[in-house]
Amino acid sequence: MKPISEILQEIRPEYDFATSQDYINDGMLDSFDVMTLVAALEKNYSISIPGTAIAPENFRNAQAIQEMLNHCRAHP
Amino acid sequence: MKLTFQHKRISGILTVLPARELSFLEEMKNYNFPEARSLKLMEVMGYDKRRVVKEGDCLSDLAVFGLKHLFERGLLRPEEIDALLVVTHSPDYILPPTSNVIQGRLCLKQDTLCLDISQACAGFVVGLAQGFMLLEQESIRKVILINGDILSQRTSPKDRSIYPLIGDALTISILERDAQSPPIHAEIKMDGSRGDALMIPAGGIRLPCSPETAVLEDAGDNNLRAKDHLRMEGSAIFNFVQTEVPPLVESLLARAGTPVREVDYFLCHQSNRFMLQKLAEKMNIPQEKVPKNVVENFGNSSGATIPVAITFNLAAKLKNEHARICLIGYGGGLTWATMLMNIGKLAFCELITFL
Numbered sequence: 361m362k363p364i365s366e367i368l369q370e371i372r373p374e375y376d377f378a379t380s381q382d383y384i385n386d387g388m389l390d391s392f393d394v395m396t397l398v399a400a401l402e403k404n405y406s407i408s409i410p411g412t413a414i415a416p417e418n419f420r421n422a423q424a425i426q427e428m429l430n431h432c433r434a435h436p
Numbered sequence: 437m438k439l440t441f442q443h444k445r446i447s448g449i450l451t452v453l454p455a456r457e458l459s460f461l462e463e464m465k466n467y468n469f470p471e472a473r474s475l476k477l478m479e480v481m482g483y484d485k486r487r488v489v490k491e492g493d494c495l496s497d498l499a500v501f502g503l504k505h506l507f508e509r510g511l512l513r514p515e516e517i518d519a520l521l522v523v524t525h526s527p528d529y530i531l532p533p534t535s536n537v538i539q540g541r542l543c544l545k546q547d548t549l550c551l552d553i554s555q556a557c558a559g560f561v562v563g564l565a566q567g568f569m570l571l572e573q574e575s576i577r578k579v580i581l582i583n584g585d586i587l588s589q590r591t592s593p594k595d596r597s598i599y600p601l602i603g604d605a606l607t608i609s610i611l612e613r614d615a616q617s618p619p620i621h622a623e624i625k626m627d628g629s630r631g632d633a634l635m636i637p638a639g640g641i642r643l644p645c646s647p648e649t650a651v652l653e654d655a656g657d658n659n660l661r662a663k664d665h666l667r668m669e670g671s672a673i674f675n676f677v678q679t680e681v682p683p684l685v686e687s688l689l690a691r692a693g694t695p696v697r698e699v700d701y702f703l704c705h706q707s708n709r710f711m712l713q714k715l716a717e718k719m720n721i722p723q724e725k726v727p728k729n730v731v732e733n734f735g736n737s738s739g740a741t742i743p744v745a746i747t748f749n750l751a752a753k754l755k756n757e758h759a760r761i762c763l764i765g766y767g768g769g770l771t772w773a774t775m776l777m778n779i780g781k782l783a784f785c786e787l788i789t790f791l
Contacts, residue, residue, distance in 0.1 A: 387657075390670075391597075391671040395710050396476045399480045411677075411678030414674060414714070415675055
């Protein structure tokens with residue numbers, strides 16, 4: 361399985377995600393990138409991310425994404 | 437708003453699609469994004485081909501073409517039309533109403549009730565509800581419901597968030613009374629306080645179109661659009677749909693006493709593939725009961741996408757038998773609406789090309 365950082369890098373290779381704590385407000389991910397990211401995360405981690413979890417606050421940074429994934433695993 | 441209709445049915449559906457087909461792969465170069473990013477998006481959203489009118493074609497042109505097609509084949513007689521209901525947010529003019537324009541061009545009788553309704557992606561369900569209400573009148577035996585939009589003319593070719601999604605289409609549905617039809621249940625909700633999440637800012641009286649409103653602007657997301665163009669807050673609309681639609685459908689099915697397994701199809705507004713997948717997951721509906729192939733073949737034509745999905749996916753079946761169908765519309769307004777009804781034994785269910 362690829363780490364979250366590698367998936368992010370594949371979607372927006374022009375950014376260094378390690379430098380930001382807020383990918384959305386820093387303009388590194390737009391709403392279409394988030395959808396692409398969800399599809400990639402679901403495929404990579406073999407989980408389903410519910411539509412109601414696809415909110416900007418869950419994609420603000422790698423930690424928020426990891427917590428959202430943990431929540432999805434705990435509440436399939 | 438909870439609604440129930442007795443003894444009504446849809447007796448035929450016709451889809452009219454423009455002949456001009458555009459391809460996402462060919463249009464990618466217009467956008468201010470790396471090709472690889474657009475290709476990933478194509479896969480997730482289902483962008484591929486879409487149909488758009490040629491410059492100058494308007495909604496009434498497609499409607500007149502479609503209605504003449506029905507007249508010429510004996511599927512509808514002009515004198516049978518008691519009400520002409522047009523649901524659109526891209527009318528030919530601000531005045532007269534497009535329904536009157538169509539009535540005039542086809543020389544329909546003066547005893548035709550012509551009504552325009554300005555609704556967007558929930559327009560099929562809203563239009564059906566209004567049409568069924570009109571059929572409560574003894575003098576109205578046949579309602580022609582027209583759903584259509586020509587939005588390709590109001591989207592920016594430099595806006596990747598909207599332009600590759602939009603298609604033009606028009607559908608004609610015939611609504612009638614039918615003593616044998618089971619009850620039809622519907623639920624409709626609206627929230628105008630969130631209306632600016634999906635809007636065309638210029639072109640009305642509030643902000644008339646002008647050289648200033650035609651200037652392309654970058655809203656900060658690398659997409660260029662003018663105030664004359666359709667704009668959508670993607671995240672807000674996505675969250676609105678995922679939050680508001682499932683409980684509305686659940687409420688409708690509970691009121692009708694119909695579990696998910698007894699519904700043959702859930703025909704949702706064809707917003708994009710990703711949205712529909714997530715909606716089906718959220719509502720615990722098997723994905724195969726939710727057709728999702730309209731955007732990739734024809735584009736998103738707002739209130740017309742549900743009947744387009746019917747004519748594209750279910751024509752053979754619905755000409756011969758009935759199916760229990762849950763219609764689900766959501767979008768501009770904001771409006772979200774759902775209806776549970778039997779559809780079938782249609783006199784016609786076809787898709788034609790406007791030349």
